[in-house]
Amino acid sequence: MTLPGSARLDFSPVRHSSMIPPMERTEAELIAAVLSGDSASFEPLVVKYSPRVFATARRYARRESEVEDIVQEVWLKAFDKLRTFRGEAPFEHWLMRMTVRTCYDFLRGHQRNRESSFSEISEPEEDWLERFVADPGSAAEDADAAKLLVRRIMEKLSPSARLVLTLLELEDRSVKEISKITGWSVPLVKVRAFRARAEMRKILARMAQDKYL
């Protein structure tokens, strides 16, 4: 395991770097301090960016314990790989790339629920679907049932399809941005987005068949 900084890491509460309070230091100063062995300077970064990392992780994991595991892993990875952060792009972008990749790894490792049937759809979800079948305009998009249903469907998608649909459709990111985040080429992102939409349609068709045939 490699840790940033060849110097001995110091986790003591004593302040380093000329005794400047951590919150008053800039991001670059905090990162430099961590790299020089003052690990306590990492804490303000965790405090500042954890809300964003949590929000992203909640898009991919439903259970709160899983979300916490993901975020914890993100921060441990960020600490280990801090030396690779060159400071050309904002720290937040570097961190979010790491978050999305960790979420993708999580999805690949937790594919157990994908093959289940639609028999477990709750009553409000069924009502919403029936309203949609009767009159597509009357089924509100902001209804809780619709949100639950779409979460259920997203869970049935393959990891790559879920990732690309989340980034492209839910977070409104461009293909180029997705390419940077995931490390996939631009044509691959386009192909995967096309396949993801088709996969989602297939799941919806299967759901319709289960419910209405």
Add this chain to the structure above:
Amino acid sequence: MNISKLQEKLIAAARRDRPADRVPYAFEKRVMALLAERAAAVRHSAWVTSLMRAAASCAMVALLFGTWTFFASSGSPASDDLSQDLQNTLLASADPTDTIDTTP
């Protein structure tokens, strides 16, 4: 059922469903404690690795000396009594029959 329309509706619903950004209480403390724990483990494992390497080196040196001693002794005429040889070696410095040649 119009599947494409349903897909559009559901994607729009998902877009409206913004995940919460709340952070559990003292989460940063937990992360920092984990990092500190790991740093201690890394230091410990570095010690263990160094000791293992040192032990391996010592074993190699012992093996080399053992081999060298074995082959060196097999070339010279060995006496039948090993205990006598050992005694002679140990008491060689105190042997009264030894004479020191002091002539210039």
